[in-house]
Amino acid sequence: MAKKDPMDLSVEERLKTLYQMQTALSAIDEKRALRGELPLEVQDLEDEIEGLSTRVEKIQRDIDEFQKAVTMKKGEIVDAQASVERYQKQLNEVKNNREYDTLSKEIEFQTLEIELCNKKIKEAQNRIAEKQEELNANLALIEERKGDLEEKKNELDEIMEETRAEEDKLKSKVKDLESKIEPRLLTSFKRIRKNARNGLGIVYVQRDACGGCFNKIPPQRQLDIKMHKKIIVCEYCGRIMIDPELAGVKLDKPVEEKKTRKRSIRKSIQKSEEESAAE
Numbered sequence: 001m002a003k004k005d006p007m008d009l010s011v012e013e014r015l016k017t018l019y020q021m022q023t024a025l026s027a028i029d030e031k032r033a034l035r036g037e038l039p040l041e042v043q044d045l046e047d048e049i050e051g052l053s054t055r056v057e058k059i060q061r062d063i064d065e066f067q068k069a070v071t072m073k074k075g076e077i078v079d080a081q082a083s084v085e086r087y088q089k090q091l092n093e094v095k096n097n098r099e100y101d102t103l104s105k106e107i108e109f110q111t112l113e114i115e116l117c118n119k120k121i122k123e124a125q126n127r128i129a130e131k132q133e134e135l136n137a138n139l140a141l142i143e144e145r146k147g148d149l150e151e152k153k154n155e156l157d158e159i160m161e162e163t164r165a166e167e168d169k170l171k172s173k174v175k176d177l178e179s180k181i182e183p184r185l186l187t188s189f190k191r192i193r194k195n196a197r198n199g200l201g202i203v204y205v206q207r208d209a210c211g212g213c214f215n216k217i218p219p220q221r222q223l224d225i226k227m228h229k230k231i232i233v234c235e236y237c238g239r240i241m242i243d244p245e246l247a248g249v250k251l252d253k254p255v256e257e258k259k260t261r262k263r264s265i266r267k268s269i270q271k272s273e274e275e276s277a278a279e
Contacts, residue, residue: 009180022202041152042156070128074115074117196237196239212237226244
């Protein structure tokens with residue numbers, strides 16, 4: 001049998017199909033609600049671990065730079081010490097005061113260079129110790145977060161395993177229903193549903209009011225909804241409206257007050273009058 005073109009569907013058929021799809025989507029939303037904040041918590045933990053890993057890499061680079069600086073300064077100290085030894089030997093061979101003063105200044109300069117290098121090495125080593133402490137703290141925090149992430153993932157996987165089969169079935173149903181709705185109406189429905197706080201794009205009339213925003217609907221508009229002649233939306237919230245009967249929803253009818261109430265009141269009045277006459 002050839003598949004019916006969505007454009008050939010009557011308004012009544014379109015509304016029924018939309019409501020069936022809304023029911024399936026709401027069921028999917030309920031399944032996802034069971035997961036609660038777990039997906040967000042998992043994502044937050046993954047982002048935090050990624051951020052911590054980036055920080056660890058930066059700290060390690062800083063440590064490497066300080067270690068290179070220490071190595072370089074130690075090399076400069078070796079060179080300066082060699083220069084001092086060379087100049088001190090030359091002092092024994094000087095022939096005049098000017099050469100002596102020049103060599104003495106060079107020895108003093110190289111000695112100051114050695115002191116400065118030792119100071120820089122000490123500062124770098126202090127920074128390395130601080131960075132190493134920071135590195136260890138971040139590595140410990142990463143391990144802690146990885147443990148939390150594993151726990152949350154297991155919890156999420158357990159919940160998803162329980163609902164996956166039913167959710168896949170509902171998704172398949174939604175996909176099939178979508179193919180039966182004209183693209184323009186489907187796009188409108190999805191937009192309404194996306195903007196709706198409770199995810200309802202189509203609602204039925206409840207107690208003369210919109211089932212989405214609960215604003216009163218005028219009698220004439222209610223009549224139009226029951227006629228199924230055109231797609232009608234709520235003038236307050238923009239949701240598509242459907243007649244409860246068409247949606248297959250049974251509403252509780254208000255219980256009528258029993259007529260026996262008046263009869264019992266009359267009897268009690270009559271009884272009171274008789275008692276008064278007897279007295």
